Amino acid sequence: MFDLELSYSILLVLCLVAACGFEFVNGFHDTANAVATVIYTNSLKPWVAVVWSGICNFLGVLFSGITVAVGIINLLPVESLVDQNIAHGLAMVMALLFSAIFWNLLTWYYGIPCSSSHTLIASILGVGIAYALLPGTGEAAVDWSQAKKIGLSLLISPLIGFTMTIIMMFLIRVLTRKTKHADNLFKEPKKDTPPPAWIRSILILTSTAVSFSHGSNDGQKGVGLVMLILIGIVPSYFALNTGESPQAFVQSNQTIELILQKVNPEPLSESGKKSLAASLALTQDLHPHLAAASINDVPKDERFLIRKDVMLIDRNVRDLLEAPELNLSETDQVTLKASTKKLRKLIDYSPCWVVVMIALSIGLGTMVGWKRIVKTIGEKIGKEHLNYAQGASSELVAASTIGLSSLYGWPVSTTQVLSSGIAGSMVANKGVKNLQIETVRNIMLAWFLTLPVVMILSGTLFLLFRSIF
Numbered sequence: 390m391f392d393l394e395l396s397y398s399i400l401l402v403l404c405l406v407a408a409c410g411f412e413f414v415n416g417f418h419d420t421a422n423a424v425a426t427v428i429y430t431n432s433l434k435p436w437v438a439v440v441w442s443g444i445c446n447f448l449g450v451l452f453s454g455i456t457v458a459v460g461i462i463n464l465l466p467v468e469s470l471v472d473q474n475i476a477h478g479l480a481m482v483m484a485l486l487f488s489a490i491f492w493n494l495l496t497w498y499y500g501i502p503c504s505s506s507h508t509l510i511a512s513i514l515g516v517g518i519a520y521a522l523l524p525g526t527g528e529a530a531v532d533w534s535q536a537k538k539i540g541l542s543l544l545i546s547p548l549i550g551f552t553m554t555i556i557m558m559f560l561i562r563v564l565t566r567k568t569k570h571a572d573n574l575f576k577e578p579k580k581d582t583p584p585p586a587w588i589r590s591i592l593i594l595t596s597t598a599v600s601f602s603h604g605s606n607d608g609q610k611g612v613g614l615v616m617l618i619l620i621g622i623v624p625s626y627f628a629l630n631t632g633e634s635p636q637a638f639v640q641s642n643q644t645i646e647l648i649l650q651k652v653n654p655e656p657l658s659e660s661g662k663k664s665l666a667a668s669l670a671l672t673q674d675l676h677p678h679l680a681a682a683s684i685n686d687v688p689k690d691e692r693f694l695i696r697k698d699v700m701l702i703d704r705n706v707r708d709l710l711e712a713p714e715l716n717l718s719e720t721d722q723v724t725l726k727a728s729t730k731k732l733r734k735l736i737d738y739s740p741c742w743v744v745v746m747i748a749l750s751i752g753l754g755t756m757v758g759w760k761r762i763v764k765t766i767g768e769k770i771g772k773e774h775l776n777y778a779q780g781a782s783s784e785l786v787a788a789s790t791i792g793l794s795s796l797y798g799w800p801v802s803t804t805q806v807l808s809s810g811i812a813g814s815m816v817a818n819k820g821v822k823n824l825q826i827e828t829v830r831n832i833m834l835a836w837f838l839t840l841p842v843v844m845i846l847s848g849t850l851f852l853l854f855r856s857i858f
Contacts, residue, residue: 416754426780447752449604461613515847783810
């Protein structure tokens, strides 16, 4: 398989199965985020809710693109980490998978709504930092600008969930105050009695939206994980987008080169001069490679190097565009940015079979193992039973936040956003005293521990596996 020895082929298959396992665990770990409200308000029977949520998660992965997946891939520059060494690629992949799956299963077992996104990103950072500690490492193994962007999205999204749900609860209360529905909305659901049809429709709609948006964001992280595996272990086959013709990128590469030639290097800092010189050299190096009629015509041992060149051009151009002393017109800067973005399409992709595989994994995972965390979300965050207004407002805010984040390529945690939203709805109803402090403390403790614990675990495993392989 892919020109690998039998032992490496088996390990590749096992790694892909483990990646599907991670998304399967992600599915049943995060199912509660979508179905807790419809189950605890008696809007849907539990198994109807989880099966419907699984279908929506599947569709979310299938139709959401790969913007978030690309962000995950770019967080760990595989080009600098594995250097076409299959053993090093396996060490990276196995460390990522083992640490992420272990922490997900551990927090699920104790019924703690912990973020699968947080876990995966912590695993990636741990491997990157461990690599940087190796002797003779000459370049960074983490794209820290991408890490900062992801960190901010993970930090801000729960605050948005908490705050916007309080505002949404206030608006619902004000708008329905003088209507006959006010009591129904804020009343604890009667046991085994479904809500009025219009309330039930709203709750099912918001649950559907959360399920779809969960698939569109969390599913893409699984796609990114599989691409890290494929690029790390068999770069000759997956380093470049075989669905594109190299000749389609000749114009973009030439445009980048022509604009960079206009730059006066004198005012630039030393790092700026290096970025400019390196970018010009790389664009010139790419010209003969892009002359091929198809990716299949490019020698296998050169494909990984082409990917590395494109990544370095993109990184150097970004650094140059941020330099205040860059003497380029605004038009040239816009064109340079657009041409670099177009060139990246040669490497930013995912095969259809990867997307379908992850969609099935998260969809099936959504249908099992949901009870532990549903109970935490439905009963233990607040001191009162979840009512209709709380369920609808928290899920509406969560679906909107996650959907917008997926659109802009920001990885966020469905768990964090929705748990924060439910906490906000409890506070909006009766103040902070309405929260079960012990549960909230456990959830926050898991959130804060995830990053350091998983980083240390994945970094340690990476160094261990490298020494073994």
